[in-house]
Amino acid sequence: MPAPRVVAQGERRDQSETAATRTPSENTQPLRILHPSVWHLGRTLYGKVRYAAFEAFLNWLANTLCEQEIPVLLIAGDIFDTSTPGNRAQALYYRFLHRVATSPCRHIVVIAGNHDSPSFLGAPRELLKALDVHVVAEASESAANEVLVLRDAQGTPELIVCAVPYLRDKDIRVAEAGESVEDKEQKQLDGIRGHYAAVAALAAQQRTELGADIPVVAMGHLFTAGGQTVEGDGVRELYVGTLPHVTAGSFPASFDYVALGHLHVPQKVNGSETLYYSGSPLPMGFGEATQEKSVCLVSFQGTVASVQQLPVPVFQELARVTGDEKSISQRIRTLAATGSRAWLEIVYEGDAIIGDLREQVNAAIGESQMEVLRVKNNRTRDRALEAFDERETLDDLDLNEVFTRCLNAHDVPEEQRTELYHAYREIVVSLHEEDPRAE
Numbered sequence: 537m538p539a540p541r542v543v544a545q546g547e548r549r550d551q552s553e554t555a556a557t558r559t560p561s562e563n564t565q566p567l568r569i570l571h572p573s574v575w576h577l578g579r580t581l582y583g584k585v586r587y588a589a590f591e592a593f594l595n596w597l598a599n600t601l602c603e604q605e606i607p608v609l610l611i612a613g614d615i616f617d618t619s620t621p622g623n624r625a626q627a628l629y630y631r632f633l634h635r636v637a638t639s640p641c642r643h644i645v646v647i648a649g650n651h652d653s654p655s656f657l658g659a660p661r662e663l664l665k666a667l668d669v670h671v672v673a674e675a676s677e678s679a680a681n682e683v684l685v686l687r688d689a690q691g692t693p694e695l696i697v698c699a700v701p702y703l704r705d706k707d708i709r710v711a712e713a714g715e716s717v718e719d720k721e722q723k724q725l726d727g728i729r730g731h732y733a734a735v736a737a738l739a740a741q742q743r744t745e746l747g748a749d750i751p752v753v754a755m756g757h758l759f760t761a762g763g764q765t766v767e768g769d770g771v772r773e774l775y776v777g778t779l780p781h782v783t784a785g786s787f788p789a790s791f792d793y794v795a796l797g798h799l800h801v802p803q804k805v806n807g808s809e810t811l812y813y814s815g816s817p818l819p820m821g822f823g824e825a826t827q828e829k830s831v832c833l834v835s836f837q838g839t840v841a842s843v844q845q846l847p848v849p850v851f852q853e854l855a856r857v858t859g860d861e862k863s864i865s866q867r868i869r870t871l872a873a874t875g876s877r878a879w880l881e882i883v884y885e886g887d888a889i890i891g892d893l894r895e896q897v898n899a900a901i902g903e904s905q906m907e908v909l910r911v912k913n914n915r916t917r918d919r920a921l922e923a924f925d926e927r928e929t930l931d932d933l934d935l936n937e938v939f940t941r942c943l944n945a946h947d948v949p950e951e952q953r954t955e956l957y958h959a960y961r962e963i964v965v966s967l968h969e970e971d972p973r974a975e
Contacts, residue, residue, distance in 0.1 A: 684696065796811065868901060
C-alpha cells in the first residue's frame with residue numbers, strides 16, 4: 537500500500553490561489569459522497585464483545601470506497617460507544633482512517649456524536665488534517681470552524697461541508713432561573729436553528745465568493761421530530777419525549793443535502809429527499825435484528841442530490857426467538873438445521889410458568905453453532921408487575937419503567953407526573969452527555 541502523500545502548506549496554498557481564478561469545472565461526472573453514522577465501536581451486547589463484526593464492517597466500507605472510487609466520506613457521529621474507548625476500538629478507527637486516506641477517497645469529515653468525547657475525538661485533528669481527515673468534535677462560537685471548503689485533485693472547489701457536531705445543551709442555550717419546560721424547549725429549538733442558520737449563511741457567502749456552483753452539505757447529530765426508533769437501541773429510553781421537535785424546516789433551504797446521525801433506523805426526515813439518517817451499520821440490539829442496515833450514497837449532478845441506500849452485509853446474525861415453549865423449540869431447531877451461527881435472545885410469552893426455561897433452551901441449542909445471549913421470561917415479568925417477584929432484575933425494565941415504579945410506590949398523583957417525567961428525562965440526558973456509558 538503506498539504511503540499517503542502529504543501536501544506541503546505552500547503547495548496547497550498555491551493550488552487554492554490558482555483554483556480561485558479558475559472557471560468552475562464543466563465535468564458532468566457526478567460528485568459522490570458516502571454517508572455512514574453511529575458505529576458505536578466497542579459496544580458489547582449483553583457482555584459479548586463484537587470487534588470481529590466491527591472490523592468486518594470497516595473493511596467492507598473501505599473496500600466500497602475504493603472499488604466505487606467515492607471521493608468523499610462523511611461520518612455523522614457516534615464513532616465510539618463511550619467517551620473513553622478501549623485500545624481495540626481506537627485501533628479499528630485509526631487503521632480505517634489510514635487505509636481510506638491512501639485510497640481514491642480524497643476527503644474524510646468526522647463529527648462527534650453524543651457518545652463521543654469532544655476532547656478525545658478532537659485531540660489528533662491537526663495531525664489528521666495531513667491526511668485530509670477533518671474532525672469537528674465540538675461546537676464553536678465561530679461558524680468558520682465548522683464550514684469546510686473541499687477541493688478536487690486539481691485544487692478546484694468541489695464541495696462545501698457544514699460539519700455541525702452534536703450540540704449539547706450548554707452549546708445552544710443559557711439556563712435561567714424559573715424558566716418553564718416550554719421555555720427550555722423553545723430555547724433549545726432556537727439555539728439549534730440559529731446554529732445551522734449561521735453555518736448556512738457562511739457557506740452561502742463562501743460559495744458566492746468562490747464563484748462556483750457547488751453543493752453545500754450539512755452534517756448533524758440530533759433527534760428530529762417523528763424520528764423512528766426501536767426497542768433496545770438506547771435512543772428511545774433517553775430521548776423520546778425529551779428533546780425539542782426539530783423538523784425538516786429547522787434546516788436552511790440552502791443545504792443541498794443533510795447527512796444526519798443519532799438514530800439507528802435508516803430513514804428520511806419528514807419525507808424529505810435530501811435529509812437522511814443513514815442509521816447504524818450493525819444492529820445495536822435485538823430490536824434491530826430484522827432491520828436491513830445501510831449507508832447513504834449521495835450523487836450530485838451540479839447541486840442536485842440523489843440518494844441511494846447501499847445495503848450493509850450481515851456480519852453477525854442476531855435472532856429474537858419469541859413464543860411459548862413449543863414455538864421457541866421449533867424455531868431453534870429450524871435455525872440449527874440451516875447451520876445458523878446466530879446470537880439469540882429468547883423471549884418466552886407462554887401462559888405456563890416455567891422455572892427452568894434457560895436449561896430447556898440450552899438443551900434445544902445442543903451442539904449447534906448458535907449462542908444464547910439472553911433469556912427473557914415475560915410470564916414472570918408480567919406477574920412481577922402485579923406483585924414483586926424476587927427473580928425480577930433491572931434487566932427486565934427500561935429507564936422509564938423504573939421511574940414509574942418509583943412514582944407508584946410513593947402514590948404520586950397523576951396531575952404531578954408529567955412535570956416529573958420531563959425533569960427525570962432531562963436529568964438522565966444531562967448525565968448521559970457527561971458520561972455516555974450512563975446509557
